[in-house]
Amino acid sequence: MPSAEFVVVANRLPVDRVVSAEGEESWRTSPGGLVAALEPVMHGVEGAWVGWAGQADLDLAPFEADGIRLVPVRLSALEVEEYYEGFSNDTIWPLYHDVISSPQYHREWWDAYVRVNRRFAEAAVDAVADGGTVWVHDYQLQLVPQMVRELRPDVTIGYFHHIPFPAHGLYAQLPWRDQVLRGLLGADVIGFQRAQDATYFLTAVRRRLRYEVRATVVTVPEDGTAGRRVVARAFPISINTQPYLELAARPDVRARAAEIREGLGNPRKILLGVDRLDYTKGIRHRIKAYGELLDQGRLSVEDVTFVQVASPSRERVDAYVHLRDEIELAVARINGNHDTMDHTAIRYLHQGFPREEMVALYLAADVMLVTALRDGMNLVAKEYVATRDDNRGVLVLSEFTGAADELRQAVRVNPHDIEGLKESILVAVNMPPAEQGRRMRSLRKRVLEHDVDAWSRSFLAALRQVSAARP
Numbered sequence: 171m172p173s174a175e176f177v178v179v180a181n182r183l184p185v186d187r188v189v190s191a192e193g194e195e196s197w198r199t200s201p202g203g204l205v206a207a208l209e210p211v212m213h214g215v216e217g218a219w220v221g222w223a224g225q226a227d228l229d230l231a232p233f234e235a236d237g238i239r240l241v242p243v244r245l246s247a248l249e250v251e252e253y254y255e256g257f258s259n260d261t262i263w264p265l266y267h268d269v270i271s272s273p274q275y276h277r278e279w280w281d282a283y284v285r286v287n288r289r290f291a292e293a294a295v296d297a298v299a300d301g302g303t304v305w306v307h308d309y310q311l312q313l314v315p316q317m318v319r320e321l322r323p324d325v326t327i328g329y330f331h332h333i334p335f336p337a338h339g340l341y342a343q344l345p346w347r348d349q350v351l352r353g354l355l356g357a358d359v360i361g362f363q364r365a366q367d368a369t370y371f372l373t374a375v376r377r378r379l380r381y382e383v384r385a386t387v388v389t390v391p392e393d394g395t396a397g398r399r400v401v402a403r404a405f406p407i408s409i410n411t412q413p414y415l416e417l418a419a420r421p422d423v424r425a426r427a428a429e430i431r432e433g434l435g436n437p438r439k440i441l442l443g444v445d446r447l448d449y450t451k452g453i454r455h456r457i458k459a460y461g462e463l464l465d466q467g468r469l470s471v472e473d474v475t476f477v478q479v480a481s482p483s484r485e486r487v488d489a490y491v492h493l494r495d496e497i498e499l500a501v502a503r504i505n506g507n508h509d510t511m512d513h514t515a516i517r518y519l520h521q522g523f524p525r526e527e528m529v530a531l532y533l534a535a536d537v538m539l540v541t542a543l544r545d546g547m548n549l550v551a552k553e554y555v556a557t558r559d560d561n562r563g564v565l566v567l568s569e570f571t572g573a574a575d576e577l578r579q580a581v582r583v584n585p586h587d588i589e590g591l592k593e594s595i596l597v598a599v600n601m602p603p604a605e606q607g608r609r610m611r612s613l614r615k616r617v618l619e620h621d622v623d624a625w626s627r628s629f630l631a632a633l634r635q636v637s638a639a640r641p
């Protein structure tokens with residue numbers, strides 16, 4: 171196998187397996203932001219991507235798709251249950267999102283997590299060239315940096331954490347808290363979404379491991395040296411703006427936006443929520459606030475419609491099954507109380523849509539509701555802003571998202587404060603066009619200047635800098 175200068179390691183490969191009616195198998199590049207961000211980097215050098223193909227018990231040899239070498243990591247059905255649904259999505263995910271849902275701690279899940287992380291690390295080590303670079307992504311693979319370093323000290327290692335890192339008081343719950351910190355510290359550069367995430371991580375390192383921390387640099391003790399320097403700081407991720415700008419300008423997409431409005435009975439204002447159906451996204455809080463505004467007669471279904479796209483997610487994890495029941499009950503109650511033959515209070519869609527349709531929805535939406543209780547970044551907020559080339563529309567944005575650090579001209583909300591949220595929804599619905607324009611211009615400037623390309627370039631520049639300074 172040829173060796174790669176640059177290896178990305180992520181839980182998922184950037185492709186989806188499609189099987190035709192004739193049973194023929196092919197791979198379609200998934201439209202995710204990470205692929206787009208890394209494409210220029212992967213094509214500039216000999217690159218490889220290590221990840222799971224998304225299906226249990228599938229044995230696959232490395233293959234090429236769109237000029238990128240893909241190295242599949244096999245997971246058994248039990249590993250999917252214990253490493254992925256269990257430790258990743260039912261232990262780390264809720265713990266790192268401030269225990270909105272209770273994290274489950276199971277020793278078998280941890281054992282599977284260690285085993286699977288080792289498999290990813292070994293695949294990365296096999297793929298990477300002498301003195302090459304490995305870039306590890308996200309909370310499913312926090313042990314990989316240290317494992318790669320132990321096997322291959324010649325390699326430069328980056329790690330990017332897409333979700334929040336919790337305050338020390340919460341992080342300390344994790345029975346394997348020291349092992350995870352050591353795992354991450356195998357990297358040369360550890361990237362977080364917000365400065366606050368980096369601060370929490372550095373506090374945990376100081377308090378748990380007692381390593382020296384100065385500003386954003388940790389000195390990791392190493393035998394026979396003065397120690398290894400690890401940089402931990404914020405690199406806020408963004409979107410690939412190009413496809414959003416192009417789609418927003420396309421006549422058929424604009425026509426579709428008008429058609430959506432028509433189909434909803436031409437309401438004066440359309441409110442929109444777009445999320446994976448996840449308890450971190452504050453969907454219940456948003457529905458509650460909106461329902462109360464209808465109950466109190468401060469909004470009317472003749473005037474306003476709320477569209478909620480909740481794309482199916484992690485449907486085998488209990489907390490997600492309960493969440494779906496709760497949300498669907500709340501939606502049905504509100505619609506039952508307020509719908510008329512011509513107007514619906516909430517148009518709820520538990521479905522995934524093609525990107526064209528998402529952009530048409532963004533264009534149709536007068537108010538975008540992003541009310542996450544905790545969110546690493548929230549790309550939906552940035553996508554909405556990118557598509558609004560008419561400088562109209564209002565973004566209501568939770569202060570608990572990473573995006574809130576950058577998108578200062580949004581209407582900021584604390585989603586736990588239902589009265590405050592209701593007031594903010596009314597402010598957004600009634601905002602005069604001139605103020606919409608003033609805010610949206612500033613939001614767009616930020617997103618267009620800080621796109622995903624700028625993000626990956628700045629992370630990789632930091633990585634190069636650290637590796638150049640290495641003895």
Ligand code: GDG
Pocket residue numbers: 203332333407444445446479481521522523524525528545546547548549550551553
């Ligand atoms: C994690 C962190 C961080 C959603 N439904 C459909 C669809 N989507 C797309 C959105 C957006 C993406 O999925 C979701 O990204 P978010 O950032 O909003 O949230 P997470 O999935 O939780 O992502 C998050 C992110 O990683 C990146 O670091 O920002 O904080 O939790 O792009 O548009 N896309 C299509 N159909 C759908 O139905 N086509």
